[in-house]
Amino acid sequence: MIDMLDSFRATVERATRDQTPLQIVGSGSKHWYGEAPQGELLDTRGHAGIVAYDPAELVITARCGTPLADIEATLAEQGQMLAFEPPHFGPAATLGGCVAAGLSGPRRQAAGALRDFILGVQLLDGQGRVLNFGGQVMKNVAGYDVARLLPGSLGTLGLILEVSLKVLPKPFAEATLRFELSEAEALTRLNQWGGQPLPISASTWQDGVLYLRLSGAEAAVAGACGKLGGERIADADCAVLWQGLREQTAPFFAGRAESAPLWRLALPSTAQPVALPGAQLIEWGGGQRWWRSDAPAEQIRALAERLGGHATLWRGGDRSVGVFAPLAAPLMQIQRRLKATFDPAGVFNPGRLYPAL
Amino acid sequence: MTETATLPATERQRRAELVQQLRAAFVGCQFLFETEDTVAYECDGLAAYRQLPLGVALPETEAQVQHILRVCTELKVPVVPRGAGTCLSGGALPIEDGIVLSLAKFKHIVELNPLGRTATVQPGVRNLAISEAAAPYGLYYAPDPSSQIACTIGGNVAENSGGVHCLKYGLTVNNILKVRAVTMDGEIVEFGSLAPDAPGLDLLGVFIGSEGMFAVVTEVVVKLVPKPQCAQVIMASFDDVVRGGEAVAAIIAAGIIPAGLEMMDGPATRAVEEFVHAGYDLSAAAILLCEADGTLEEVAEEIARTIAVLEASGATRIQVSQSEAERLMFWSGRKNAFPAAGRLSPDYYCMDGTIPRRHIGTLLGRIAEMERQYALRCINVFHAGDGNMHPLILFNGNDADEWHRAELFGADILETCVELGGTITGEHGVGVEKINSMCVQFSPEERDAFFAVKHAFDPFGLLNNDKAIPTRARCAEYGKLHVHHGQLPHPDLPRF
Numbered sequence: 136m137i138d139m140l141d142s143f144r145a146t147v148e149r150a151t152r153d154q155t156p157l158q159i160v161g162s163g164s165k166h167w168y169g170e171a172p173q174g175e176l177l178d179t180r181g182h183a184g185i186v187a188y189d190p191a192e193l194v195i196t197a198r199c200g201t202p203l204a205d206i207e208a209t210l211a212e213q214g215q216m217l218a219f220e221p222p223h224f225g226p227a228a229t230l231g232g233c234v235a236a237g238l239s240g241p242r243r244q245a246a247g248a249l250r251d252f253i254l255g256v257q258l259l260d261g262q263g264r265v266l267n268f269g270g271q272v273m274k275n276v277a278g279y280d281v282a283r284l285l286p287g288s289l290g291t292l293g294l295i296l297e298v299s300l301k302v303l304p305k306p307f308a309e310a311t312l313r314f315e316l317s318e319a320e321a322l323t324r325l326n327q328w329g330g331q332p333l334p335i336s337a338s339t340w341q342d343g344v345l346y347l348r349l350s351g352a353e354a355a356v357a358g359a360c361g362k363l364g365g366e367r368i369a370d371a372d373c374a375v376l377w378q379g380l381r382e383q384t385a386p387f388f389a390g391r392a393e394s395a396p397l398w399r400l401a402l403p404s405t406a407q408p409v410a411l412p413g414a415q416l417i418e419w420g421g422g423q424r425w426w427r428s429d430a431p432a433e434q435i436r437a438l439a440e441r442l443g444g445h446a447t448l449w450r451g452g453d454r455s456v457g458v459f460a461p462l463a464a465p466l467m468q469i470q471r472r473l474k475a476t477f478d479p480a481g482v483f484n485p486g487r488l489y490p491a492l
Numbered sequence: 493m494t495e496t497a498t499l500p501a502t503e504r505q506r507r508a509e510l511v512q513q514l515r516a517a518f519v520g521c522q523f524l525f526e527t528e529d530t531v532a533y534e535c536d537g538l539a540a541y542r543q544l545p546l547g548v549a550l551p552e553t554e555a556q557v558q559h560i561l562r563v564c565t566e567l568k569v570p571v572v573p574r575g576a577g578t579c580l581s582g583g584a585l586p587i588e589d590g591i592v593l594s595l596a597k598f599k600h601i602v603e604l605n606p607l608g609r610t611a612t613v614q615p616g617v618r619n620l621a622i623s624e625a626a627a628p629y630g631l632y633y634a635p636d637p638s639s640q641i642a643c644t645i646g647g648n649v650a651e652n653s654g655g656v657h658c659l660k661y662g663l664t665v666n667n668i669l670k671v672r673a674v675t676m677d678g679e680i681v682e683f684g685s686l687a688p689d690a691p692g693l694d695l696l697g698v699f700i701g702s703e704g705m706f707a708v709v710t711e712v713v714v715k716l717v718p719k720p721q722c723a724q725v726i727m728a729s730f731d732d733v734v735r736g737g738e739a740v741a742a743i744i745a746a747g748i749i750p751a752g753l754e755m756m757d758g759p760a761t762r763a764v765e766e767f768v769h770a771g772y773d774l775s776a777a778a779i780l781l782c783e784a785d786g787t788l789e790e791v792a793e794e795i796a797r798t799i800a801v802l803e804a805s806g807a808t809r810i811q812v813s814q815s816e817a818e819r820l821m822f823w824s825g826r827k828n829a830f831p832a833a834g835r836l837s838p839d840y841y842c843m844d845g846t847i848p849r850r851h852i853g854t855l856l857g858r859i860a861e862m863e864r865q866y867a868l869r870c871i872n873v874f875h876a877g878d879g880n881m882h883p884l885i886l887f888n889g890n891d892a893d894e895w896h897r898a899e900l901f902g903a904d905i906l907e908t909c910v911e912l913g914g915t916i917t918g919e920h921g922v923g924v925e926k927i928n929s930m931c932v933q934f935s936p937e938e939r940d941a942f943f944a945v946k947h948a949f950d951p952f953g954l955l956n957n958d959k960a961i962p963t964r965a966r967c968a969e970y971g972k973l974h975v976h977h978g979q980l981p982h983p984d985l986p987r988f
């Protein structure tokens with residue numbers, strides 16, 4: 136493995152001296168996510184490779200430029216997986232980009248989000264310091280849990296050099312069931328089932344059809360299929376369905392014009408059906424609701440907030456309204472202080488998360 | 493016994509005036525300042541460290557918390573938040589010139605939403621009380637520290653507490669949706685949300701486990717999960733601790749994530765058997781408790797799979813609980829390890845390092861050597877599934893030299909954990925207890941970063957200061973004093 140640290144450090148020092156921002160890029164698979172990237176490219180891909188992986192420890196440690204596909208293939212050989220099913224959004228997606236974007240796929244509903252699987256991070260900060268937070272063990276409360284600040288930070292705090300993630304065994308069995316239900320009925324059922332000991336690992340609703348994925352011990356999946364009813368769909372179709380949602384290649388996502396707005400509403404799962412003009416797809420038991428809608432940004436944001444959540448302008452649309460929901464003043468102040476701590480000269484991905492960060 | 497009595501008169505006068513100012517400012521809120529009242533707050537679960545505070549405020553409303561913090565910021569009085577005081581690292585130890593802010597009156601369960609599977613609770617609500625309130629709906633709050641009948645959710649959030657079921661169900665950080673808190677300047681902040689995430693940096697993630705140093709928690713929304721239909725536990729004996737450790741790794745490698753995976757070494761087993769009479773295998777060098785939970789079919793499948801792994805790993809005896817009563821009996825020894833240790837010895841010192849599972853055998857071997865070196869006994873009970881070790885060092889607190897040796901023994905164990913790729917604390921926190929060991933685990937630059945993160949939340953540096961993160965000067969001092977690998981001062985003196 137080639138160690139790129141010295142070259143990264145030189146780039147960061149030069150950027151600090153010349154006051155020129157850096158744009159951290161892996162494969163660029165998520166360049167469209169967040170506010171517009173700006174600055175000189177800092178390519179992480181040379182810093183690649185799996186540093187440590189012992190299936191019995193349930194931990195993998197790898198460098199930021201490692202392709203996500205390599206990591207998943209290595210885990211699959213041992214019957215393990217990244218349980219949060221991160222979307223790749225491109226064949227060459229890197230681990231660093233995955234963590235910085237902080238996104239999770241269909242299994243998030245049951246297994247937890249990327250942030251729940253972060254055990255440790257090595258960071259190159261704006262002063263060229265290599266900082267290690269967390270570690271390679273399951274339980275660790277030594278020092279503040281700074282590693283958990285990085286998922287979703289979109290590279291604004293520094294260059295993630297290395298990451299340790301908790302991994303899980305793949306379920307022994309999986310099955311997908313199909314139900315015809317209205318939106319309101321589907322939401323009620325999803326919440327009711329969530330309160331029962333059922334092995335539900337993913338769900339999606341669109342246009343009167345609910346799909347439910349079950350994962351776990353063979354007996355548990357078979358038992359739940361019997362109990363829940365619905366129509367069991369063929370295994371090959373399941374793979375296409377869930378992969379299409381995870382990578383947003385499903386028609387709902389892929390079929391829109393690039394410039395058309397796609398909104399992500401993160402809501403409490405019990406939030407009532409959302410009424411907006413346009414088309415909707417629901418995931419995560421009701422917690423994630425996608426809207427292809429031309430409604431004004433203020434209306435969508437106000438609605439999401441009233442329901443106890445927030446709205447992100449995921450793709451397309453008029454980006455001048457701000458991609459992420461605005462923060463309360465005291466929270467923004469804390470975030471600015473954190474930014475100033477790790478990146479005092481403001482060289483890393485300035486403005487990618489919020490114009491002020 | 494009052495330390496104030498030994499202070500110079502001018503100092504006593506200054507403190508008295510400060511107390512008067514606080515009393516006047518806190519009107520309408522209970523404020524204890526007489527030594528006979530404040531003495532109950534002079535320590536937490538780590539009783540070896542004691543300090544009387546200036547006073548103890550017991551607010552009842554969030555507005556009072558805001559007011560208290562504003563007053564303290566103005567008067568530059570440090571504040572130590574406190575829940576039930578069961579912390580094992582001195583995190584709730586008072587600061588000499590500061591006050592304790594007790595959340596004991598925040599005992600209300602604000603809302604229980606069975607459909608949404610959330611509970612909104614005040615910080616002084618006990619961990620177990622949440623599960624009790626959720627039980628009628630078939631739900632519970634998963635993280636279950638052994639102290640769950642006493643400890644509060646506010647303390648759990650501050651320590652990122654764990655429990656026996658963490659491996660499968662996660663730690664506090666994985667089970668909290670939202671925290672509402674008041675910063676030192678009296679500002680209300682909300683981290684996280686009832687939705688799957690919140691915009692911006694994940695402040696909730698870094699807040700949990702911040703040891704009461706960022707803000708005072710006034711409300712918590714926890715996630716509730718469905719109670720498994722049933723649970724069964726396997727009790728397996730091993731004639732060698734290393735083989736027991738290997739069995740733990742083999743279970744995980746076989747794709748099984750048990751609901752609980754705990755180990756006790758031979759001396760611990762004998763100590764608890766005397767206490768609970770559960771019929772433990774006294775000839776075993778190690779006992780492994782492995783629990784499966786879920787639906788009936790799921791549990792049967794997992795138990796069969798686990799037994800196969802245990803047999804292949806050389807277990808000398810395997811018993812499976814056949815009833816709920818038997819399951820609880822198998823667990824009773826593990827759950828009573830602390831009181832059992834208390835019967836073996838006047839005092840015990842509980843360590844909390846975590847290591848990669850593959851090194852469990854190595855660490856136990858090193859601890860056995862240290863027992864000889866420090867001339868103190870140590871028994872081991874631990875969360876084997878996540879490599880979180882709880883060596884209990886037995887000593888007599890009335891013997892200053894024994895306590896001193898116990899502290900060195902403990903620090904040596906923690907440094908061995910770091911050397912094996914682990915950490916000095918898995919769930920009890922750094923507090924005042926492990927602050928020197930932080931010098932070993934983190935570089936000066938990392939510690940500077942921790943200070944700066946603290947500063948981002950508490951720029952005044954008044955909230956539970958001087959805990960958890962050592963200054964560079966302190967680490968330099970520790971480096972000078974500290975003799976590596978337990979070279980005791982005066983090694984020539986007899987220790988028995």
Ligand SMILES: Cc1cc2nc3c(=O)[nH]c(=O)nc-3n(C[C@H](O)[C@H](O)[C@H](O)COP(=O)(O)OP(=O)(O)OC[C@H]3O[C@@H](n4cnc5c(N)ncnc54)[C@H](O)[C@@H]3O)c2cc1C
Pocket residue numbers: 536537572573574575576577578579580583584595615636637638639642643644645646647648649650651652653654655656703704705707708709710830919920956
């Ligand atoms: C017998 C025994 C067994 C234990 N078993 C376990 C175990 O299995 N797992 C485990 O993880 N821990 C265990 N502990 C440790 C302890 O119970 C936990 O750390 C617990 O979370 C502390 O809760 P508390 O309410 O007692 O907090 P306290 O001891 O009162 O305080 C702990 C910390 O939290 C801060 N704090 C408290 N309330 C607030 C608030 N509202 N806002 C901000 N900060 C606050 C305090 O300042 C302090 O730093 C055990 C302790 C004992 C005595």
Ligand SMILES: Cc1cc2nc3c(=O)[nH]c(=O)nc-3n(C[C@H](O)[C@H](O)[C@H](O)COP(=O)(O)OP(=O)(O)OC[C@H]3O[C@@H](n4cnc5c(N)ncnc54)[C@H](O)[C@@H]3O)c2cc1C
Pocket residue numbers: 940943944947953957958963964965
């Ligand atoms: C933002 C920040 C907040 C801190 N807050 C606390 C706190 O609340 N409590 C606490 O005990 N310690 C805190 N510290 C650390 C503490 O002040 C120093 O580590 C300690 O004083 C050790 O001093 P030293 O002489 O060993 O400094 P050295 O390690 O020799 O100093 C190294 C360099 O760090 C700089 N420096 C030192 N302290 C600070 C500081 N406070 N802010 C900015 N730069 C500094 C100095 O300019 C010096 O050039 C903080 C550090 C920083 C960076």
